[in-house]
Amino acid sequence: MxxxxxxxxxxxxxxxxxxxxxxxxxxxxxxxxxxxxxxxxxxxMKGGKFLEYLVMKRGIEVNPEKARIVMEMKSLKLIKEVQQLTECITSLGHFLSR
Structure with missing residues (x-):
């Protein structure tokens, strides 16, 4: 194997x-x-994209592309759009304050 x-x-x-x-x-x-x-x-490398996150010297940061998608999102009409939002929120959840 x-x-x-x-x-x-x-x-x-x-x-x-x-x-x-x-x-x-x-x-x-x-x-x-x-x-x-x-x-x-x-x-x-000093930093870069890893598993959809930005890993930098100071730690893990939000991927600006994921944040942009959520910030610019319009009203959801399709299941695919809801799935995309869920994916983005899941990946950004680590950075949201509780």
Missing amino acids: EVYTDNIMVKNTKEMDYLVHLAECFAMVRQYGMKLNPTKCTFG
Whole structure:
């Protein structure tokens, strides 16, 4: 059996910790017989989009595209529109104050 995975993030504030944790991640990938697609791997990023969120040095932030969709939404008329709103609110829920 071959297992391919997407969406693994190794994030640290110190460069030396990053290298250690990256080595640990690769060891686990090998241990479980998983494979990574080198064309999809990116290293040394300061931040970016990950699982529909923006992951930055200061933490996880709202994806402006998701917020824009909710802010500009008109009256809902179709089931697909309700589903889109539900998806956006779910992804933004982490950032809403309780």
